[in-house]
Amino acid sequence: MSALKTTLTGYAGYRGREGHWSFLLHRITGLGTGLFLTIHILDIAFVYLAPNLFMDAIKLYQSTLFGIGEIGLVFCVFFHGVNGLRIAYIDMFKPAAWTITKQRNWTRTTLIIALILWLPATFVMVRNLLIHNFGLFGG
Amino acid sequence: MTATTRTIRSVKTPANYESIAWKWMRYSAFLLIPLVWGHLILQDVVVGVHNMDLGYVADRWANVGWRIYDGLLLAFAFAHGVNGLRQVLNDFIHKPTGRLILNWGLFIFWLSITVIGFIALIGGVNQQFPLQ
Numbered sequence: 001m002s003a004l005k006t007t008l009t010g011y012a013g014y015r016g017r018e019g020h021w022s023f024l025l026h027r028i029t030g031l032g033t034g035l036f037l038t039i040h041i042l043d044i045a046f047v048y049l050a051p052n053l054f055m056d057a058i059k060l061y062q063s064t065l066f067g068i069g070e071i072g073l074v075f076c077v078f079f080h081g082v083n084g085l086r087i088a089y090i091d092m093f094k095p096a097a098w099t100i101t102k103q104r105n106w107t108r109t110t111l112i113i114a115l116i117l118w119l120p121a122t123f124v125m126v127r128n129l130l131i132h133n134f135g136l137f138g139g
Numbered sequence: 140m141t142a143t144t145r146t147i148r149s150v151k152t153p154a155n156y157e158s159i160a161w162k163w164m165r166y167s168a169f170l171l172i173p174l175v176w177g178h179l180i181l182q183d184v185v186v187g188v189h190n191m192d193l194g195y196v197a198d199r200w201a202n203v204g205w206r207i208y209d210g211l212l213l214a215f216a217f218a219h220g221v222n223g224l225r226q227v228l229n230d231f232i233h234k235p236t237g238r239l240i241l242n243w244g245l246f247i248f249w250l251s252i253t254v255i256g257f258i259a260l261i262g263g264v265n266q267q268f269p270l271q
Contacts, residue, residue, distance in 0.1 A: 003231050003232065003233055004231050007230050007231050027227055030220070030223050030227075031223075031224065031227065033220065034220035034221070034223060034224055037216055037217060037220050038217075038220075038252060041213065041217060041252050041253075041255065041256040042252070042255065044196070044256070044259055044260075045255045045256055045258065045259035046259075047193060047196050047197075047259055047263070047264045047265065047266075048258060048259040048262035048263060048264070048265045049255075049258070049259065049265070051193055051264065051265055051266040054193060054196075055192065055193065058188070058191055058192060061188045061191075062188055062189055066188075067188070070183060070188065073183075074179060074183060074184075077175055077176070077179055078176070081171070081172050081175070081176060084168050084172075085172065088165055088168065088169070095147070096145075121179075121180065121183065121184045124184045124187075125183060125184065125187075128187045128188075128189055131189075132189040
């Protein structure tokens, strides 16, 4: 238990600004995606193992709560991917850029790219929710 | 003023379990960028969850190309995810016994879910068509 406490207080208390935040965000987005992926493999497995349960799972995914979760998931996947590309790119082609000041800018750019990818997708998903779950836009 | 040169030191060490796992995290990551982003944009944005049912999955899996695509996703994404979880948990579990249990536990977890996924992927939609 002491390892748990030490690590968690380290995560929370360390003041590494952008580098620290992107480390935490990379972990949270990765764990979030992994959690959904586990559930998703099992719900798709229902198409063979229990087709009726699959339809129940799809209905759950079409609910507003899961729709909001889906929008969060898409951000997780985009941020985790863009941030992973940043790390791999610097490692392989630009190791001289592994300095705190340079990475502050790289990290901000990473977040902006992830948001640029996420926003149009979110627009479509919010629109779908409003059409199908709230009867707006002729739904 | 004398010119200075930067030398990058590289040390060759024999590969071990952890270094192979680390390399595969990166290889799978490169594959997952097109695979997962493509899957996400297609299913969540272009098609949308409101247009999905058993028939949609059946139509999609009628094409063997999509089954291979989904098989690659299942193989690489879930392994990447479970190894990532292992790396996170290594921050919290330091004792050799704990790590041994962690490694085996996660290996069994990864294997069971992957096998379940492939059974469905190969078995396909288990329902007579047209749907009642």
